[in-house]
Amino acid sequence: MVTVDVASIQNRKYARWGTITIGLSAALIISIMVCLTIGAVNIPVEKIIEVLSGGGTRNERQIIINVRLSRIVLGALVGAALAVAGAAMQGVFRNPMASPYVLGVSSGAAFGASIAIVLGIGGLSGTVSVPLMAFVFCFLTLFLVYTISRTKGGYVPVETLLLAGIAVGAFFTALVSLMKYFSGDQLTAIVFWMMGGLWDAKWIQVGISLPMIVLGTAIIWLLSRDLNTLMVGEEHALHLGLNVNQIRLVILLAASLVTAAAVAFTGIIGFVGLVIPHVARLLVGPDHRILIPASILGGAIFMVWMDTLARTVLPMAELPVGIITALLGAPFFIYLIISRRRQQGW
Amino acid sequence: MTVVAVLVVASLAAAMVLLQGTGTDTDDEGTISVVDDRGKTVNFTAAPQRIVSLGSSFTEIIIALDESDRLVGVDYSGAALSGLPEGVVDLGKTSSLSMEALIGLEPDCVIIWNFAMYESLIESMEGLGLKVVAFYPKNVDSTLSTMERMGDLLGSDATELVDGMLARVNAVVAKTANLTDAQRTSVYLELASKGGQTTGNGTLSNELIYLAGGKNIFANGTGYWLANTEEVIMRNPSVIVVENSSARDLQYFKDTYGEVDAVVDDRVYRIDAGTLTTSPRLVDALEDLAYWLQPELFPELAP
Numbered sequence: 001m002v003t004v005d006v007a008s009i010q011n012r013k014y015a016r017w018g019t020i021t022i023g024l025s026a027a028l029i030i031s032i033m034v035c036l037t038i039g040a041v042n043i044p045v046e047k048i049i050e051v052l053s054g055g056g057t058r059n060e061r062q063i064i065i066n067v068r069l070s071r072i073v074l075g076a077l078v079g080a081a082l083a084v085a086g087a088a089m090q091g092v093f094r095n096p097m098a099s100p101y102v103l104g105v106s107s108g109a110a111f112g113a114s115i116a117i118v119l120g121i122g123g124l125s126g127t128v129s130v131p132l133m134a135f136v137f138c139f140l141t142l143f144l145v146y147t148i149s150r151t152k153g154g155y156v157p158v159e160t161l162l163l164a165g166i167a168v169g170a171f172f173t174a175l176v177s178l179m180k181y182f183s184g185d186q187l188t189a190i191v192f193w194m195m196g197g198l199w200d201a202k203w204i205q206v207g208i209s210l211p212m213i214v215l216g217t218a219i220i221w222l223l224s225r226d227l228n229t230l231m232v233g234e235e236h237a238l239h240l241g242l243n244v245n246q247i248r249l250v251i252l253l254a255a256s257l258v259t260a261a262a263v264a265f266t267g268i269i270g271f272v273g274l275v276i277p278h279v280a281r282l283l284v285g286p287d288h289r290i291l292i293p294a295s296i297l298g299g300a301i302f303m304v305w306m307d308t309l310a311r312t313v314l315p316m317a318e319l320p321v322g323i324i325t326a327l328l329g330a331p332f333f334i335y336l337i338i339s340r341r342r343q344q345g346w
Numbered sequence: 347m348t349v350v351a352v353l354v355v356a357s358l359a360a361a362m363v364l365l366q367g368t369g370t371d372t373d374d375e376g377t378i379s380v381v382d383d384r385g386k387t388v389n390f391t392a393a394p395q396r397i398v399s400l401g402s403s404f405t406e407i408i409i410a411l412d413e414s415d416r417l418v419g420v421d422y423s424g425a426a427l428s429g430l431p432e433g434v435v436d437l438g439k440t441s442s443l444s445m446e447a448l449i450g451l452e453p454d455c456v457i458i459w460n461f462a463m464y465e466s467l468i469e470s471m472e473g474l475g476l477k478v479v480a481f482y483p484k485n486v487d488s489t490l491s492t493m494e495r496m497g498d499l500l501g502s503d504a505t506e507l508v509d510g511m512l513a514r515v516n517a518v519v520a521k522t523a524n525l526t527d528a529q530r531t532s533v534y535l536e537l538a539s540k541g542g543q544t545t546g547n548g549t550l551s552n553e554l555i556y557l558a559g560g561k562n563i564f565a566n567g568t569g570y571w572l573a574n575t576e577e578v579i580m581r582n583p584s585v586i587v588v589e590n591s592s593a594r595d596l597q598y599f600k601d602t603y604g605e606v607d608a609v610v611d612d613r614v615y616r617i618d619a620g621t622l623t624t625s626p627r628l629v630d631a632l633e634d635l636a637y638w639l640q641p642e643l644f645p646e647l648a649p
Contacts, residue, residue, distance in 0.1 A: 311574055
């Protein structure tokens with residue numbers, strides 16, 4: 001008789017997951033170290049280590065710690081946040097095209113930012129009011145979409161959420177166009193913000209976004225099993241004892257929290273939330289217990305490299321990183337579609 | 347029959363010739379003739395009395411020439427200027443100009459920027475019988491030339507205004523023309539009105555910095571772009587200039603660029619955004635910059 005030792009299969013699986021997580025974490029640290037050497041002036045690794053352990057000249061410390069490291073760390077945080085939000089959205093909606101912005105929060109945030117830029121509402125200085133308004137409007141959008149989709153019994157169907165997201169998103173996009181029309185001198189500022197970039201990164205932004213991103217990511221990761229259960233479909237999940245409505249709401253809130261925290265400081269960076277979970281799924285499989293950590297680390301590594309490209313590809317200038325992620329992400333997504341089509345023999 | 351046919355053809359031909367004739371005005375004997383920046387000669391039988399000025403630079407020149415009572419319409423950028431008389435209509439943005447609103451003002455002259463994107467707009471206007479003069483001043487010289495030609499256009503003598511400006515410009519240039527590269531003060535210019543971009547060569551701001559005795563740290567680039575933070579730190583500007591509409595102050599630049607010379611010496615200056623344009627006010631910008639960049643050479647320009 002052949003016995004199948006389920007326990008050892010599972011242990012091997014967990015061991016593999018452990019290796020993947022450690023491997024990706026190591027890749028992240030190596031990426032950070034390598035990208036710290038790259039910039040307007042290429043600084044050798046020994047110097048980086050010297051500065052990080054407290055030495056180096058004042059100018060070197062300024063460049064490495066205040067300029068590059070703060071930017072790299074913020075990039076890693078934002079990449080991780082968007083990727084995990086994307087994975088969560090794809091799980092909740094059971095739709096591979098879902099992204100953190102699927103409920104229209106990107107348009108809402110853009111509107112918040114544009115009224116802060118043009119009208120100066122929301123704070124004394126632009127460095128406070130723009131992120132604040134973008135963050136607030138992210139949640140306002142989610143609230144609107146959720147309220148529109150809610151049926152009398154408190155049940156929120158997924159299809160209605162998507163439709164409401166499209167509608168509310170379109171409305172805010174129109175409002176953003178209106179703001180752009182009346183913006184006068186501030187038009188360029190709005191356009192640049194919407195392209196998404198890390199050129200204004202500061203440690204204080206890392207400090208503010210870190211707790212929110214950690215909180216949201218932790219919630220999503222702890223709900224990995226429930227995300228797995230959701231994959232079999234709503235009715236089956238209900239029969240398996242899952243409070244689908246409540247879990248969906250919690251995951252949406254957590255995903256919106258990390259998205260809002262990311263978008264507030266960097267603008268609308270696209271394709272990270274869409275593409276990274278897919279890549280992770282190809283590499284580690286669809287089980288959310290490994291997919292979530294893989295997305296987090298993969299998103300961080302991806303963003304660190306993308307931002308390094310953004311600050312070096314043009315001489316003396318900054319290219320908004322959102323442009324680069326879209327330029328690379330869209331063709332890659334097309335490739336995914338085509339290869340999936342071949343795989344399924346279409 | 348043949349006679350009738352010949353008569354019909356002859357009258358058709360005559361009608362065509364007559365109708366053609368009313369479309370063009372090349373036969374007009376104008377007392378005022380202006381060559382605009384398209385190279386086109388626009389003729390007026392008399393100095394225009396109902397002018398629509400689609401550009402704040404042009405509106406400022408008209409106001410400086412004391413002919414603002416001849417303005418009937420301006421664009422959104424001109425509407426904010428002081429010195430504009432009552433009753434001048436704000437036509438909004440030129441790129442979304444309403445032809446109806448424009449024609450309703452019955453202008454006898456439209457002054458517009460000679461941008462490539464306005465080409466079809468200018469064609470439509472001329473097709474509707476309006477006289478359009480298109481200018482494109484880009485630097486000090488072309489601004490002065492535009493002022494002279496607008497003086498001719500208005501039948502008003504711009505020589506005094508232009509000479510006054512030239513005198514002030516030359517007073518600054520006389521002291522800075524022979525400065526060596528090492529004597530020039532390095533400047534980082536950040537334009538809030540362009541979303542925080544800096545400028546390279548080929549722009550008015552760059553020229554003004556040079557004439558004022560400075561050197562733009564990004565003079566090796568062209569046009570406008572978002573400056574790379576590390577590049578600014580490496581080029582270590584001695585002075586930072588922002589527009590007075592910018593929200594960024596010394597503390598911001600200290601946080602972003604650390605201890606560059608401009609931060610250490612507290613040389614972050616705010617310039618009036620309205621002076622960094624191709625209008626008569628560019629001399630104000632030049633004098634402000636000259637004092638900030640070369641204070642020892644220009645003690646008389648202290649505010």
